[in-house]
Amino acid sequence: MTLEPGTADIIQLAWARRLGLDDAAFTAARESGERITRADESARAVQFVRLFGSSALVGPQWALDAAVGIPDEDMAQHVTLLTITRNHGGHGLGAAALFFADDLPLLQPSEELTVSHGNPEAVELEGLCPPDDVNEVGLSDLEHRFTIMHREDGRTVPVACGAYTEWEGILAHMGVLVAPGWRRRGLGSLAASIAAHEALASGLTLQWRADVSNKGSLATARSLGFATGGIQTSVLLD
Structure with missing residues (x-):
């Protein structure tokens, strides 16, 4: 089944709040084509989320710096996150498909x-x-x-x-x-x-x-x- 018009915006709003971003973060990313980032030095995990063509990365600043220049297609791979977090004990979790x-x-x-x-x-x-x-x-x-x-x-x-x-x-x-x-x-x-x-x-x-x-x-x-x-x-x- 296909989603109703506007449902993707509602989903992105929920995820923006879940990730500690501004409510309009995914809308702005869709318009600019740029990845959303949020530095969180107390984060116990690094998260990359791609929703309806827009992406966000949340984690310590060193992780955001390490991800600069890496395409979203590669960031979506679990091995990529493991590689950039290797020196900080990156382990576990994985990649999960999101359905709505x-x-x-x-x-x-x-x-x-x-x-x-x-x-x-x-x-x-x-x-x-x-x-x-x-x-x-x-x-x-x-x-x-x-x-x-x-x-x-x-x-x-x-x-x-x-x-x-x-x-x-x-x-x-x-x-x-x-x-x-x-x-x-x-x-x-x-x-x-x-x-x-x-x-x-x-x-x-x-x-x-x-x-x-x-x-x-x-x-x-x-x-x-x-x-x-x-x-x-x-x-x-x-």
Whole structure:
């Protein structure tokens, strides 16, 4: 699906605030064609974000200086940030594709579902999943959780969770986690659809972030109807 006119501006506003920039920073960058930079000497990470053709780099001044002259296409590569931060212990995080939606088709389940809004069910689901998946999704950081439950062997167990948290009162930053034994059954898309429509009903624009190497998450975003909006590349500093 395509975004409505003006949605990109709303998304860039949310990210400008998230990165500590002026509200009009991305608009000015679009007009000038120049990269936005903000020096933050207390930053524990260096972040490069490219949204709808405009880019921003936030980190200590030495990182901004090291990035001068490096094209955005290269800055979007995780290896580039690792290289320029090598002497400052740059490590971890990576490159993530950013997807957005201001409307989505509503997926209908093939059978009646039980959906929990509770935290214990989401925590139990995390215990069923590999740590790498748990860390990437970060359900514990997502305030609104919608966990699909399934009854088996006389007890009800969590099988998938779609969740979101508000960014700057504008974006619904989403995440989806599915128990390993229940994957490839459409439950991730269904859980995401439930959370997405709750967020849309609250007047939020949807954001989906997926590691560029996570083919499953990338495919889910596209199948749901999210539109590609940019990339976020980050490294942690010692």
